[in-house]
Amino acid sequence: MSEPGEKKAPAVRKIFPPAVNTETERFWKAAEEGKLLYGYCLACNEPHYYPRSFCPFCFSERVEWRQASGDATVYAYSIMYRSPTGPYTIAYVELAEGPRILTNLVDCDFEKIAIDAAAKLVWKPSDGGAPVPFFTLA
Numbered sequence: 001m002s003e004p005g006e007k008k009a010p011a012v013r014k015i016f017p018p019a020v021n022t023e024t025e026r027f028w029k030a031a032e033e034g035k036l037l038y039g040y041c042l043a044c045n046e047p048h049y050y051p052r053s054f055c056p057f058c059f060s061e062r063v064e065w066r067q068a069s070g071d072a073t074v075y076a077y078s079i080m081y082r083s084p085t086g087p088y089t090i091a092y093v094e095l096a097e098g099p100r101i102l103t104n105l106v107d108c109d110f111e112k113i114a115i116d117a118a119a120k121l122v123w124k125p126s127d128g129g130a131p132v133p134f135f136t137l138a
């Protein structure tokens with residue numbers, strides 16, 4: 001509970017390290033190099049996120065992993081004002097390559113967030129693991 005006139009502490013949010021397994025290891029290794037990977041199906045030509053060993057649309061195993069440019073637009077968002085660590089924004093962003101990613105919009109003025117606003121990839125260090133992809137306004 002804050003008292004009137006009390007100075008607010010800066011929002012510090014712990015980012016848990018991603019769980020790495022044999023299926024996700026390649027994704028998180030690329031993340032350590034600052035590369036965001038998504039999946040692309042060679043059978044139905046649909047991009048998807050997260051990348052996986054089969055296409056979530058047609059179940060073909062003819063998929064390849066591609067590097068996203070990091071350019072995106074805001075598809076949907078919600079600002080959570082009441083949180084123990086301060087306000088944050090959860091959002092779906094649509095990559096320039098097509099897939100939509102559930103993420104947080106960080107390091108930006110929440111008042112400037114809008115549907116279709118340009119966004120770009122930023123990496124945040126996790127607590128002892130690979131960096132985690134987030135997005136900010138471009």
Ligand SMILES: [Zn+2]
Nearest residue numbers: 041044055058
């Ligand atoms: Zn497919």
